Amino acid sequence: MSALTFRGTVTYLIYRQLAKSFVSLVSTIGDIVQYGLYTLKYLFSGGVKRKELLDQCARFGVSSLPITLSIVGMSVVIVAMQVAGEMVKQGAGNFVGMLIAILVVREDGIIMSGFAIISMIGSSLASELATMRVTEQIDAIEVLKVNPIEYLFVPRVLSGILMMPPVLVVSSLVGIVGGGIASHLASGLSYKAYFDSVWNGLYMKDMNVALLKAVVFGFTIALISCTCGYTATGGARGVGQATTKAVVWSFMAMVVWDLIFALIFFF
């Protein structure tokens, strides 16, 4: 088969699509690493405007709190309702609080908070920067000789680093309390038995790892969302694509980080 004939075949089209996807994958990873390094450089070398940082912190931490608390609280309540009754029946009621505490501190709290933050804040960061890109606002910033990475990325990424841990702490507390209420309603387990058991399930190492995860997740979600928005092209469609890309890549990155943490600290 000649090269010219091969170009028209389905196999060629599949290979070409795969090659395009691979190039796009590598290019996105390259963008994230590049802008991540620039952000860290400006984070440590330049000052951050307090007002801009506070605005972004309020956006990242405060405005996302209702949905984060709802998602973490509901997910723990659902687990507690299903598990508590069974465990009490099997005579393991004293371990319900411990189970919920370990579940919330090690996984559920941070993962569910991450999902909520990505859906609400990550998508909003990506669409905001993508809109700025396609409406030439970022070009205007560059022409005015202001570094767009320093102006746009640094306060947003720093707010992710600063706000994710408190969001995690509050949502985990709500999750554990919600788990206690659900356990009590589902199985009649006393609050005292539940919270005594919770204390037995709270390990300092778990809490430290969870806080470290929160910092890394906050950084990653904000960085990926900003990068996807910043590199957007085209018009309204480009904004939509950038937002979807930010959400998908943030989910993937969070799961990969979670796996890395599990391998390092709990394997």
Place this chain on the structure above:
Amino acid sequence: MGIEVKNLVKSFDENVVIDHLSFSVNRGETLAIIGFSGSGKSTVLKLICGLIPKDSGEIITSGDIAMVFQYSALIDSLNVYDNIAFALHERKDLRKKYTEPQIKSIVREKLALVGLAGIENKFPSELSGGMQKRVSFARAIVTEPDIILYDEPTAGLDPMSSTLIENYIVRLKEQTNAASIVVTHQMSTITRTADQVLMLYGGKCVFFGTPEELCRQDTPYTKQFVSASLEGPMKLNN
């Protein structure tokens, strides 16, 4: 000297958008770059202000460059005051040069210059297209630039707003003595603001002269452009 462009070349993939283009604009002069859509006019501006890299050639500029974007490009999360003061607040070399009262006074002065005093607290979404454009003028001149680039400044505006914008372009040139480039395809903007006109077609200069020479329609290119005819050497799909 304001801007000197020598043998500028720019391609996107295999499509040559700017093909060995040369021209110069002195301080206090305005050059209008004209041509049909897709002829590379805006690309020239983006190359001059460094938004996109050139393939080859030389761009020599003296001093600060400011640009007025086609759709104003005001930062929509900032109010008018913060938009105009943006460079003074955020640019490293200017951050500590002015106190806030000084910045306030500069912003008021620039807003008055474009006839929009008292709208400092409004957001871009609360302004009409013409007002946004004038705010973007004020933002562009806040750093007293030596070169001002206008990307289709009257596009999408009604005739009266267009005239107002054209008057501001002339007034800014007189007051700042900046070298200006206006990308446009509107005849009124060319005749009212430009000292020289450069017509682009296929990335090349096909006419360079005064607005009066353009209006004389001495060449097939100027004849076709001024009469807005589909018949002539320039094809729209090129």
